[in-house]
Amino acid sequence: MASGFSAYLRRDLLLAYRRRGEAASPLIFFIMVSTLIPLGITPESARLAEIAPGIIWVMALLATLLSIDGIFANDYQDGSLEQLLISPHLLAMPILGKTAAHWMVTGLPLTLASPLLGMMLSLPAQGYVPIVASLALGTGCLSLIGSVGAALTVSLRKGGLLLSLLVMPLYMPVIIFGSATVQSAIDGFAWSGPLAILGAMLAASIALCPLAAAGALRLTSVN
């Protein structure tokens, strides 16, 4: 059972490594847009600091959304997904492995790059640790929730728009508590509360999303 997890994790990481350019595009998008914000709005640090947590979180969400449909689409096209579906083992474990690989390729680099963006957007010093902590937990949620949407839309030829519409409402709580974590820290309040809620969301997503995605894949593939 665990071997399905690690086998698919390693395979998807290897595939991402072979397509480095494509895999890096969410990160490049994230950094590029966040760099343009001071140019487009204002370079004034006081005003930038106000919007910085929100901007970083919105960009992280969009960057994840940009790449989430690829989690099953390539496997669907070349027939590997069909092979996965007819394997006798539990489907949720390979899906969790694929989602973990997706997070390591998109969510983790975004998390690690966020202090740099914080600096560009004049994020106050007390916001750095909260932004890294909240993104680490939050992007995990985004990948997991996105995997359910990607599973539902995998057999549609142009499922991108539908996928965004499906998962966007589910992303709302993540972004609300994510930016609330950073905002509380900047305003000098305790920020462990919203972060704990993000952690709870991540725990629930790890438990439920692979099962939901497995069900969705079975549902879409039998037709």
Add this chain to the structure above:
Amino acid sequence: MPKLSLLTVEQLCFERDDRHAFEPIDFAVDRGEIMQVEGPNGSGKTTLLRLLTTALQPSSGTIIYAGQPIALCRYEYLSDILYLGHQSAVKMNLTAAENLRWMATDGIDSARDALSAVELSGYDDVPCYNLSAGQQRRVALARLFMTNAKLWFLDEPFTAIDKQGVSLLENCLREHVKRGGAVVLSTHQDLAIDGLRKTSCVPHADQGAL
């Protein structure tokens, strides 16, 4: 008591959007047998094979494996089958050996052996996008040399394969049924295999009528 076949298909039907894929189909395959599914393009051969692999759910009819409906022995059934579809599940960005290694999940040595069995030794570390269509097909076929599955479902396995490859594959199928396995395959080729059994997919009478 009638003899128990390895795989029995009874009145299998598949319906999508109120259209039947083919006339209800019955056949039985025993150990040591090769069943060739025939039929014109669009007659539902691929659909039939996908039904057999449980990738599709039949709208009616049953598939019986070793005396039990597959719904009751899903794990055993799925552990015993191997399916090779039109889409070969070969990852273009992986090398030939890597493709087989993760499919087999038991070491790189068996992958290298399987690649030499399909005459691709020396191509182990070449990314599959650099291989020709026939060579990519051979990578997919190499799975046949590293599986313990008893029941093989092969959908057009000879596509893009040269004459030498065809006889290689025929030998492989002969060996497999000699070991007590069974094969259901769809192909338009005439196979040089003794004791080949055939069944036909007949397009449904009111196909095309919505």
